[in-house]
Amino acid sequence: MKFLDYAPAPESQALLNLKSDYGLFINGDFTAGRGTPFQTINPATEQQIAMIATANEADVDAAVSAARHAYDGVWSRLSGSDRGKYLFRIARLVQERARELAVAETLDNGKPIKETRDVDIPLVAAWFFYYAGWADKLDHAGAGPNPASLGVAAQVIPWNFPLMMLAWKIAPALAAGNTVVLKPAETTSLTALLFAEILQQADLPAGVVNIITGDGSTGQALVDHPGVNKVAFTGSTAVGRSIARSIAGTEKKLSLELGGKGANIVFDDAPIDQAVEGIVRGIFFNQGHVCCAGSRLLVQESIHDDVIDRLKQRMQTLRLGDPLDKNTDIGAINSAEQLARIRELSDLGQQEGAERWSADCVIPENGFWFAPTIFTNVSTSHRIARDEIFGPVLSVLTFRTPAEAIAKANNTPYGLSAGIWSDKGSRILAVADKLRAGVIWANTFNQFDPSSPFGGYKESGYGREGGRQGLAAYLKPAVRSGSRSIVAAPATTPETKKSASAKKAAK
Amino acid sequence: MNRLAIPKTYKLYIGGKFPRSESGRVYEVLSHKGAFLANAAKGSRKDARDAVVAARSALGGWAGATAFNRGQVLYRIAELLEGRRVQFIDEITSCEGVTAAVASAQVDEAIDRWVWYAGWADKYVQVAGNANPVSGPFFNLSVPEPTGVVAIIAPQGGESLIGLVSAIAPALVAGNTVVVVANENAPLSAISLSEVLATSDVPGGVVNIVTGSPAEIAPWLASHADVNALDLVGAGNLDWVELQISAADTLKRVLPPESGADAAAPELSRILAFTELKTVWHTKAIL
Numbered sequence: 110m111k112f113l114d115y116a117p118a119p120e121s122q123a124l125l126n127l128k129s130d131y132g133l134f135i136n137g138d139f140t141a142g143r144g145t146p147f148q149t150i151n152p153a154t155e156q157q158i159a160m161i162a163t164a165n166e167a168d169v170d171a172a173v174s175a176a177r178h179a180y181d182g183v184w185s186r187l188s189g190s191d192r193g194k195y196l197f198r199i200a201r202l203v204q205e206r207a208r209e210l211a212v213a214e215t216l217d218n219g220k221p222i223k224e225t226r227d228v229d230i231p232l233v234a235a236w237f238f239y240y241a242g243w244a245d246k247l248d249h250a251g252a253g254p255n256p257a258s259l260g261v262a263a264q265v266i267p268w269n270f271p272l273m274m275l276a277w278k279i280a281p282a283l284a285a286g287n288t289v290v291l292k293p294a295e296t297t298s299l300t301a302l303l304f305a306e307i308l309q310q311a312d313l314p315a316g317v318v319n320i321i322t323g324d325g326s327t328g329q330a331l332v333d334h335p336g337v338n339k340v341a342f343t344g345s346t347a348v349g350r351s352i353a354r355s356i357a358g359t360e361k362k363l364s365l366e367l368g369g370k371g372a373n374i375v376f377d378d379a380p381i382d383q384a385v386e387g388i389v390r391g392i393f394f395n396q397g398h399v400c401c402a403g404s405r406l407l408v409q410e411s412i413h414d415d416v417i418d419r420l421k422q423r424m425q426t427l428r429l430g431d432p433l434d435k436n437t438d439i440g441a442i443n444s445a446e447q448l449a450r451i452r453e454l455s456d457l458g459q460q461e462g463a464e465r466w467s468a469d470c471v472i473p474e475n476g477f478w479f480a481p482t483i484f485t486n487v488s489t490s491h492r493i494a495r496d497e498i499f500g501p502v503l504s505v506l507t508f509r510t511p512a513e514a515i516a517k518a519n520n521t522p523y524g525l526s527a528g529i530w531s532d533k534g535s536r537i538l539a540v541a542d543k544l545r546a547g548v549i550w551a552n553t554f555n556q557f558d559p560s561s562p563f564g565g566y567k568e569s570g571y572g573r574e575g576g577r578q579g580l581a582a583y584l585k586p587a588v589r590s591g592s593r594s595i596v597a598a599p600a601t602t603p604e605t606k607k608s609a610s611a612k613k614a615a616k
Numbered sequence: 617m618n619r620l621a622i623p624k625t626y627k628l629y630i631g632g633k634f635p636r637s638e639s640g641r642v643y644e645v646l647s648h649k650g651a652f653l654a655n656a657a658k659g660s661r662k663d664a665r666d667a668v669v670a671a672r673s674a675l676g677g678w679a680g681a682t683a684f685n686r687g688q689v690l691y692r693i694a695e696l697l698e699g700r701r702v703q704f705i706d707e708i709t710s711c712e713g714v715t716a717a718v719a720s721a722q723v724d725e726a727i728d729r730w731v732w733y734a735g736w737a738d739k740y741v742q743v744a745g746n747a748n749p750v751s752g753p754f755f756n757l758s759v760p761e762p763t764g765v766v767a768i769i770a771p772q773g774g775e776s777l778i779g780l781v782s783a784i785a786p787a788l789v790a791g792n793t794v795v796v797v798a799n800e801n802a803p804l805s806a807i808s809l810s811e812v813l814a815t816s817d818v819p820g821g822v823v824n825i826v827t828g829s830p831a832e833i834a835p836w837l838a839s840h841a842d843v844n845a846l847d848l849v850g851a852g853n854l855d856w857v858e859l860q861i862s863a864a865d866t867l868k869r870v871l872p873p874e875s876g877a878d879a880a881a882p883e884l885s886r887i888l889a890f891t892e893l894k895t896v897w898h899t900k901a902i903l
Contacts, residue, residue, distance in 0.1 A: 235751070251744065346867070353864035358857030365867065522866070524892075541896045552899040558750035562758050566892045567844070568867045573893050576748055576758060586885070 115428070118435045120222045124209050130160045131298070133168055133322060134305035136175035137315025143168050144323055149299055152219035153432050153441040153476040161298045164321035166330045169290075172319040173336040176261040176288040179316030184288050185258060189245030196241030196283060198311040203234040203276075206307065210300055214272055215432045217299040219441030219477070220395050222433050232557055233276040236575075239559035240280035243580055247285065250580040255587040258286030259362055260338030262583065265328040267344045268294035268443050269398040269499075274343055275301055277574045279318060280559075285583035287339065290319045292331055294344075296444050298322040329355075337361060339583065343400070346497075346523070346568050364572025364582040366400065366564055368497040369525030372518035373403030373554060374540065376511075377412045379530035383552065385419045388503070391528060391554040393427060393481050396442055397501040400569075401526035403554050405494060406483075407514050410507045417485060417505065424468040424481050431473075439470075439501060442477040451479050451500030458484045458493035463504070489520055497523070511536065515543045524566030528554045547573070626656045626803070628663060628827060629810030631670030632820015638662045643828065645803060648713025656803050659828035661836045664795065667824035668842050671765045671793040674821030679762045679791035686791060687737035692816040694730035697723070700812060704777060704805055711776060711802040726781045729882050733785040740789060740887050748895070755898040760891035762791035763869055764844030767837035769797050769830050771850040771879050776802035780809060782880035783849050784823060786887045795824045795843070797834060799850070803827040830854055838862040845869040845890050849880045 130146070132139040144163025151158055164172065184192070203210065210233070211225040220229075248254050262282045266274035271293055282289050293301040305320050321327060325348070332340050332352055342352050343366040356363050373391045375384045391403025408416050432440035442448040459465050463484040472478045479500055487494050487504040494504045508514040518527055527546040529537050537551045547565045550556060557563065562576035572582045626645070627634040641658035657663075678686070697704070701723045708719035745759040766787045771779030776799040787794050798806035810825045826833060831854050838846055838859040846863045848856050852873035863870050871889055874880060 350864050350867060353867060354861045357860035357864060367867070537898065541894075547892060547894060549894065549896045551897060553754065553897055556750070556752065556754065556897050558748065558752070558756070561748045561750050561756050561897070562893050562895050564893070566763075566894075570867060571869055571892075576895075577746060578744075578758065578893055 115436045117431070119431060119433045120212055120215070120226075120435060122212055122216070122433070125212055125216075127159055127213070127299075130162075131302045131322070132162045133164050133172070134302065134308075134318075134320040135168070135172045136179075136319065137309070139305070142322070144327070147295070147324075149217060149296065151216050151476075152296075152443050153473070155475050158217060158299060161322045163323040164292075164327045168321060169327065169330045169334055172290045172321045173261060173263075173331070173334050175316035175319050176290050177336055179314055180260055180288040183314045184317050185286055189247060189286075192283060192286065193241045193244035195311060195313050196237050196244060196280060199307060199313070200234045200237035200241060202307045202310055203230065203237060207231070207234065210272060210303060212433070213303055214300050215440070218268065218271055218297050219432050219443050220398075221437040221440045222435055223437070224395060229270055229273045232559070233272050236273075236276035236280045236559045240284040240580075243281075244284040247580070247584065250577055250584060252581060252584045253586045256584040257587060259583060259585060260287060261336060262287045262289050262339040262341060263331045263334065263337040264289060264291040264341045265332065265344065266291065266293055268297040269395060269400070271297035272300040272304060275304060277343075278341055281574070281579045282339075282341075282583045283317065285580055287583050288317050290321060290331055290337070292321050292323065292328045295322075295324045332356070340364075341572070341582065342366070346570075349570055362582070362585075364574075365570030366572070366574060367525075367568065367570040368523055369400045369402065369565065369569050370405060370495065370497055370521045370523045371401055371403045371526035371528065371546070372405045372407050372544075373528035374407045374514045374518060374530065375409060375412070375416060376514075376529075376531040376533075376536065377409040378532045379552075380532060381412065381416060381419060384530040385416065385423050387528060387530060387552070387554045388420055389423055389427070392503040393439060393501050394555050396440055396479070398443060398447070398499055399555065401548060401555065401563075403526070403528050404498060404503060406503055406505045407508050407517055408505060409514075410509050413507050417483075420483065421466065424483070427468055427470070427481055429470045429472070429478065429480060439481060442479050442500065445477055447499065448477040448479060451498055451502060454493055454496060454498045455482060455502055458487070458491060458504070461491045461493070463487045463491055463493060489517060495521065511540060515540060519545045522568040525564075525569035526550070623654070626654045626807045626827070628657050628659055629807070629814070629823070629825040630663065630667045631674075631824065632814060634810070637828070638666070645711070645801075647710045653710060654804065656807070656827045659797070659826035659833055661833070663826055664833045664836045665840070667795040667826055668765060668767075668837070668840055670821035670824050671795050672842055674793045674819055675764060677819055678793055678822045681791065683738035683741065686789065687734045689817045690730055690734035690737060690785065690788060693812060693818065694727045694734065696812045696816050697727050697730065697809075700808070701727075703808060707804040707808060708777060711804050722775045722778055726777045729778070729781050730785055732882050733789050733887070736789050736884065736887055740884065743884065744888055744891070745893070750897070753900040753902055755900055756895065758893050758895040760790065760888065760893050763890040763892055764792060765842060766792045766794045766845040766847060766890050767796075767840070767843045768794055768847040769834055769849065769851040769854070770799050770806065771874075772799050772801070772830065772853060773875075774877065774879070777805040777809070779850065779879065780806050782882065783847060786882075787847070787890050788822065789887045790891045792845070792890050793822045795826065795837060797830045797837070798825055798827045800828070800830055834859055835862060838868075839865065841866050843868060847871045848873050
C-alpha cells in the first residue's frame with residue numbers, strides 16, 4: 110500500500126440471510142416457478158448468489174388472477190387511509206432493513222455500496238412514505254373528485270436501480286388502489302424477493318402485490334395477459350415500442366419510461382469545478398447505467414480545454430473496484446451482455462474518429478468492468494453521440510452560442526433529461542424553456558425525489574413517475590353522466606346574440 | 617330575375633394557404649338527399665406530408681406565443697365564427713339534413729367550445745403544474761408544455777362542425793400545431809372553418825385541414841416520424857388498431873376513437889393529453 114492509498118473498507122455481508130433458492134411471490138406466498146430456474150450472480154465476482162425461479166405462462170396467469178382476486182375482494186374495498194397505513198408500514202420496514210437491502214442490492218447489481226446505502230434504499234423508503242400519504246387524498250390528485258383505480262397493474266422494471274424502480278412502480282399503484290404483478294429484471298431479482306418478505310412482515314393482504322421472476326418472455330406474457338388493466342414499463346426504447354404495439358387496440362393504460370441521451374450543457378460562465386463534479390455525477394453515477402445520464406457533454410468552445418483537463422484530473426481520482434467497499438466510486442457493469450454492448454459502441458466511437466481517453470485504473474480479474482471513459486472530438490453524427498450506451502462513457506461535443514447548444518441538445522429522438530451549467534439565472538431559465546426533455550437539472554444533475562415528477566418527451570416514453578402527476582398513471586376520472594355540451598348545461602348557458610336580442614324583443 | 621350564384625371552390629388549408637390537392641383529385645360532396653354540393657379536394661399522402669411540414673414550421677411560434685396571446689387568438693376564432701353563422705348553418709343543413717334550428721344549435725355549441733377552450737390557455741399550466749417540495753436545496757417546478765405536431769382524424773359522423781372544433785381546439789390551447797383529416801362526407805364546414813381560421817390571427821400552419829379519405833391519409837400520418845401525437849377520435853370505422861401500432865414506432869401519444877354525441881366532449885384532460893410535463897431543478901445557494 111502506498112502513501113495516501115485507501116485501505117480496503119468492505120461493508121460486511123454478515124447481516125444478509127439469503128436463501129439458496131427463491132420462488133415466485135404469488136398470493137402472499139413463495140411458490141416454485143414452473144419454468145427453468147436460473148442463477149443470479151454477483152457481477153463483481155461472477156459467483157452465484159442464488160437460484161431464481163422462472164414464471165411460465167401458467168404462473169403469470171396465477172399471479173394475475175391472485176391480483177384480480179385481491180383487487181375485487183380486498184384492496185378496492187379498503188379505505189384510502191387503510192391503504193396508506195400499509196404503505197407507511199412498508200416504508201418503515203424498508204428503513205429498518207435498509208442496510209441489509211443495500212448490501213443485497215450491491216451484491217446482485219454491482220453498484221457501489223455508497224450509492225445503494227445513500228441513494229437507492231433511502232429513496233425506496235421515501236417513495237413509499239410519499240405515496241402512503243396520497244392514498245386518502247386522491248380527490249386532490251388532479252383526476253377530479255372520486256377518481257377510480259384501474260385494476261390490476263402489470264409492471265416490468267429494469268436492472269439499473271432494481272429496488273428503487275420497484276418502489277417507483279408499486280407505491281403509486283397501491284396508493285391509487287390498484288393491485289400489482291411486478292416482474293423484476295432477470296439479472297436483478299434478489300431485492301424484489303427480499304421486498305416480498307417485507308410485504309409478509311407488513312401483513313399486506315395476499316395477492317395485492319405479486320412478484321414473478323424470469324426473462325423477457327415472462328415480462329411479455331405478463332404485459333400481454335388479458336386480465337391486466339395497466340402496463341407500466343421502464344427499460345429500453347426498443348422494448349417500449351414493442352409493448353406499445355402489443356397493447357394497441359386494448360383498453361390497457363400504458364406508461365413508458367425509456368432510454369435517453371441526455372445533454373449536459375456547460376456555458377463559459379459556469380463554476381467549472383462544480384460543473385466537473387456534475388459531469389462526473391451525470392455520467393459515472395451508477396456506472397452510467399442511468400436512463401437519464403448526462404451522456405453527451407456540450408461544452409462551450411472557449412472553455413473546452415480547461416473543462417476537459419479538469420475532468421480528466423477528477424476522473425483519475427475515481428476508485429473502481431469492489432462494490433461493497435465503502436470507498437468505491439465505480440462498481441461493476443451489471444452483466445456480460447451490457448459490458449459487450451459498451452465495448453462495441455466504444456470501439457465504434459474510436460473507429461468513427463473520436464478521441465478516446467480512459468482513467469488509469471486497475472481492472473479486477475473477475476467480474477465485468479469498464480474504466481470511466483470520455484470521447485472528445487465527437488460529432489453529432491457519431492453513433493456514440495446518438496445511441497444510448499448505458500455505461501460510463503461520455504461523448505464530448507462543443508458549441509459556440511446558446512442557440513447552437515439548444516439545437517444540439519434537442520438533436521436526438523430521446524427527450525428524458527438535460528443539464529445546464531451557468532451562473533446566469535436568466536440564461537438558465539431561457540435554455541430550460543427550449544430544451545425538449547422531461548427533467549432538467551440546472552447546476553446539478555441526477556437528483557431524484559418522490560415529490561418530483563420524472564419521465565420523458567418524444568421517444569423517451571410517456572407518463573410521469575413521482576409527484577402528484579405520478580398518481581395519474583394509476584387513476585381514471587369518475588364516470589360522468591349526462592350531456593357534456595357547454596350550451597345545454599343550464600347553469601352555464603352563455604347569452605348568445607340571438608337570445609340577447611330575443612330578450613330585447615320581449616321587452 | 618334571380619341572380620346566378622357564385623359557388624365556392626372548396627380546397628385544402630395548408631400552411632395558411634388554400635391549395636388544391638397536389639394529386640389533382642377531387643371527390644363529390646353530396647347533400648343528405650344525394651344532390652351535388654361541391655367537388656372537395658381529395659387529399660393525398662403528399663398533401664398530408666406538406667401539412668406536417670407546415671405544422672412543424674409553425675410550432676415554434678405558436679408554442680412560443682404567450683398563453684394570453686393564444687387565448688386571444690382562440691377567442692377571436694369564436695368571434696369570427698359567430699359573424700359567419702349563417703354560412704355554417706346553411707352548409708350543415710344541406711350536408712347533414714338537419715333543420716336550421718338544429719344546425720344553429722350546433723354552431724352555438726361550436727362557438728361556445730372555442731370560448732371555453734380559449735379561456736384555458738393561460739390557466740391549464742396552473743392547474744396541471746406545480747412546485748415540488750423536494751428534499752434538498754432546490755427550487756423545483758413542474759410545468760406542462762405542448763407535445764408538438766398533433767395529427768387528428770376528425771369525428772366522421774354526427775355533428776361535423778362540433779366534431780372538428782372539439783378535436784382541434786384542445787390541442788391548440790397548449791400550443792400544439794395540428795394536421796386534421798376532416799369529416800369525409802360532410803367536409804364543407806371544415807373548409808369554411810379554415811377561412812375563419814385564416815382571418816382570426818391564427819398563424820399559418822398552426823391548423824392544417826386536409827379533406828379526402830381518412831382511410832387513405834391516416835396511415836401516412838400515423839407513421840410520420842415528425843408527428844408527435846395522434847388523435848384517433850374519429851377513426852372508429854378505420855383499421856385504427858393498425859394506426860396505433862404504426863404510431864408506436866416513434867412512441868406517439870395516442871388518443872383512442874370515441875363515438876356518440878359525447879365524442880371529444882370538452883374536458884381539461886383533452887388539453888393535457890397533448891402536453892408533456894417538464895420538471896426543472898434549480899440549485900439554491902446555501903446562505
